[in-house]
Amino acid sequence: MVEYQELEDHQLIHWIALAEKEALEALYGRYSSSVFSLAMYMLKQEALAEEVTQDIFLNIWLKASSYKSDRGAPRAWIMSVAHHK
Numbered sequence: 001m002v003e004y005q006e007l008e009d010h011q012l013i014h015w016i017a018l019a020e021k022e023a024l025e026a027l028y029g030r031y032s033s034s035v036f037s038l039a040m041y042m043l044k045q046e047a048l049a050e051e052v053t054q055d056i057f058l059n060i061w062l063k064a065s066s067y068k069s070d071r072g073a074p075r076a077w078i079m080s081v082a083h084h085k
Contacts, residue, residue: 005029009074010067017064028057031075035082056082 004012004026015023035056039049059081067077 009078010069013060013064013067013074013077016061017067024057024061027060027078031078032057034075035078038079038082039085052085056085059085 002015002020002022004015004020004022007015007023007026009027009030012023012027016027032053036049036053039052039056040046043049043052060078063081067074071077
């Protein structure tokens with residue numbers, strides 16, 4: 001059994017691309033507050049920022065297979081997904 005909490009971000013994204021829900025939960029635990037903060041900064045509405053945060057992690061779930069580690073750090077990719085939402 002994989003211990004997702006112990007994996008590095010790029011490894012979590014790999015497992016997310018393989019449809020491992022627990023990997024997404026681990027990544028969400030690491031980045032949801034940063035993504036929410038960005039959404040709040042941009043939207044200035046808490047309820048909307050919460051909804052957008054959920055949508056962003058859905059996009060991460062759907063786009064995980066498009067992540068290319070040679071193009072940048074996982075955090076940068078995650079925040080890019082957030083910024084373009």
